[in-house]
Amino acid sequence: MHGQAKVMVIDDDENILFAFKKVLEKDGFTPIFSTNGFEVMEKVQAEKPDVIFLDIAMPGLDGLEILKQLKDKGIETPVVIITGYGTMQTAVKAIQLGAFEYLTKPLDINRIRLLIQRAIETNQLKNKVREFEIKQSEIDYEEKYQIIGNSPKIQEIFKLIGVISMTPNTTPVLITGESGTGKELVARAIHRSGANASEPFVAINCPAVPENLLESEFFGHEKGAFTGADKRKYGKFEIAGKGTILLDEITGIPSNLQQKLLRVIQEREFQRVGGNETIKVEARFIATTNLNIIEEVKKGNFREDLYYRLSVFVIEVPPLRERREDIPLLANYFLKKYSREMKKNVSAISDSAMEILVNYDYPGNVRELQNIIERCVILSKGGIITPDLLPENLKSGKRDIDDFNIPIVSENLAEARRKVIEAFEKKFLIELLKKNRGNVSLSAKSAGVTRQNLTYLLKKYNIDPKSFR
Numbered sequence: 001m002h003g004q005a006k007v008m009v010i011d012d013d014e015n016i017l018f019a020f021k022k023v024l025e026k027d028g029f030t031p032i033f034s035t036n037g038f039e040v041m042e043k044v045q046a047e048k049p050d051v052i053f054l055d056i057a058m059p060g061l062d063g064l065e066i067l068k069q070l071k072d073k074g075i076e077t078p079v080v081i082i083t084g085y086g087t088m089q090t091a092v093k094a095i096q097l098g099a100f101e102y103l104t105k106p107l108d109i110n111r112i113r114l115l116i117q118r119a120i121e122t123n124q125l126k127n128k129v130r131e132f133e134i135k136q137s138e139i140d141y142e143e144k145y146q147i148i149g150n151s152p153k154i155q156e157i158f159k160l161i162g163v164i165s166m167t168p169n170t171t172p173v174l175i176t177g178e179s180g181t182g183k184e185l186v187a188r189a190i191h192r193s194g195a196n197a198s199e200p201f202v203a204i205n206c207p208a209v210p211e212n213l214l215e216s217e218f219f220g221h222e223k224g225a226f227t228g229a230d231k232r233k234y235g236k237f238e239i240a241g242k243g244t245i246l247l248d249e250i251t252g253i254p255s256n257l258q259q260k261l262l263r264v265i266q267e268r269e270f271q272r273v274g275g276n277e278t279i280k281v282e283a284r285f286i287a288t289t290n291l292n293i294i295e296e297v298k299k300g301n302f303r304e305d306l307y308y309r310l311s312v313f314v315i316e317v318p319p320l321r322e323r324r325e326d327i328p329l330l331a332n333y334f335l336k337k338y339s340r341e342m343k344k345n346v347s348a349i350s351d352s353a354m355e356i357l358v359n360y361d362y363p364g365n366v367r368e369l370q371n372i373i374e375r376c377v378i379l380s381k382g383g384i385i386t387p388d389l390l391p392e393n394l395k396s397g398k399r400d401i402d403d404f405n406i407p408i409v410s411e412n413l414a415e416a417r418r419k420v421i422e423a424f425e426k427k428f429l430i431e432l433l434k435k436n437r438g439n440v441s442l443s444a445k446s447a448g449v450t451r452q453n454l455t456y457l458l459k460k461y462n463i464d465p466k467s468f469r
C-alpha cells in the first residue's frame with residue numbers, strides 16, 4: 001500500500017539525508033530530498049508528498065518559517081519538525097504553527113516509520129472526510145440542544161417527543177435514564193416542539209437546592225414568611241408561566257414536599273410560602289431521575305402516588321452502550337463542535353480509534369463520550385484522532401475486574417480468597433443454569449467444563465438444576 005507513498009525530507013545535513021534514504025528505500029517509500037529552504041514550496045506543490053520531515057535549523061530560511069509558509073498556503077501535508085536541540089519554546093511554537101509531530105536528534109528509525117504510517121492514514125482519512133463534509137454541510141452544528149442519533153431506540157424517543165408535544169401542559173412527563181444519557185436534552189426537545197415553545201423553560205436541579213429552601217424555590221414566598229424573607233420572591237412554578245418546569249433528579253426531594261408537589265400537579269394551583277393568594281400552574285411538569293424509580297418507590301424513598309401521577313408518559317433514555325450505532329455519529333458531531341470552538345482543524349477519527357470508541361461501555365454515557373472527544377481535540381496535533389490520543393482505560397479491553405467491586409471479607413488472605421471465589425462460583429452457576437434452563441450438559445458445554453465437574457460444583461453449592469427448568 002505504501003509503495004507509492006512519498007516522503008519528503010528537508011535538511012541541509014547530508015548525513016541525515018543519507019540515513020533517511022536507506023530507511024525509506026528499504027521500506028519501499030519514494031524519497032524526495034531538499035537541502036534548500038527556498039525551493040521547498042515549489043517541490044511540495046509539484047510532488048505532493050504524503051509526509052514532510054523538516055529540519056528546524058536550515059541556512060537561509062529556517063524550518064519554522066517554512067512550516068508557516070506551507071500552512072499559509074493551505075498545504076495540509078503532515079509536517080514533522082526535526083531539531084537538534086529540543087527546547088520547550090521551539091516545540092510549542094512548532095505545534096502552534098501546525099506541525100504534525102516534533103522530533104529531536106538523534107533520530108529513532110522506528111519512530112520515523114511509525115510517523116510515516118500515521119501520516120499516510122491521516123491523509124487517506126482527510127480525503128474521505130472531505131467528501132463526507134459536503135454531504136453534511138447542511139447540518140447546523142450551532143444547534144445547542146440538538147439530539148444526535150440514528151439508532152432505532154433514539155428514533156423511538158423522537159417519536160415519543162412528537163406525541164407528547166401535542167398533549168396539553170396538564171400532561172406530566174417522567175424521563176428516566178442513567179447519568180449523561182441526555183434526559184435534559186429530551187426535556188428541552190419536548191418544550192421546544194410544543195405549542196408553548198416561546199414560553200419559559202425553567203429547570204430546578206432538586207438535589208442542588210438546600211432542603212429548607214426547596215419549597216420557596218418551587219412556590220416562592222411572601223415578605224416575612226420566614227426569617228430572612230425580606231421581600232416577596234416568585235417561585236419557579238410561577239416564573240415558568242405557560243412553559244415547562246423541569247424537576248431534575250426528582251427523587252432527591254423530601255417526602256413532605258413530594259406530597260405537596262403531588263397536590264400541585266393534581267390541582268394545578270398553589271400558594272406562595274406564607275401567603276394565601278391562590279396561583280394557577282399553567283406550565284408542564286417534566287421530572288427526571290437517574291435512579292430506578294420503581295426501586296425507590298419500593299424502598300419507600302419515593303411516594304407511590306406521586307410516581308403514578310408523574311408516569312403518564314415515561315421516556316426511558318437508553319444507555320449509550322445499548323445504542324452503539326450512535327457512537328460514530330455522536331463522536332463526529334462532538335469532533336466538529338470542539339474543533340470549531342477551539343479553532344483547531346481536527347477533521348476525523350481514524351478507523352482504529354473509532355473501533356475503540358464503539359466498543360467501550362461508557363458508564364458516563366454521552367457526557368463521557370463528549371468529554372473524551374473534547375480531550376482528544378485539545379491533544380490532537382495532526383488533524384486526525386488516532387488511538388494514542390484516547391484515554392488508557394478505553395483501550396484495556398472490556399470491563400475491568402475493578403468494576404465488580406469485590407469486597408474484602410476477611411483479614412486472612414486464604415479465607416478472603418476462598419469466600420470471594422465461592423460467592424463468585426455460586427453466582428456464575430446460577431446464571432449459567434438460568435441461561436440454559438437447567439440443562440446440565442448444555443451448561444457444562446458453554447462453561448467449558450466436563451459434566452462431572454459441573455455436577456460436583458452444583459452439589460457443593462447445593463444448587464438443584466431442576467429448579468431452573
Ligand SMILES: Nc1ncnc2c1ncn2[C@@H]1O[C@H](COP(=O)(O)OP(=O)(O)OP(=O)(O)O)[C@@H](O)[C@H]1O
Binds near residue numbers: 290
Ligand atoms: N443524543 C445526544 N446528542 C447530542 N448531545 C447529547 C446527546 N445526549 C447527551 N448529549 C450531551 O451530553 C451531555 C449530558 O446530557 P444531559 O445533561 O441531557 O444528560 P442527563 O441525562 O440529564 O444527565 P444527568 O443525569 O447527569 O443530569 C450534555 O452536554 C448533552 O448536550
Ligand SMILES: [Mg+2]
Binds near residue numbers: 184
Ligand atoms: Mg440532567
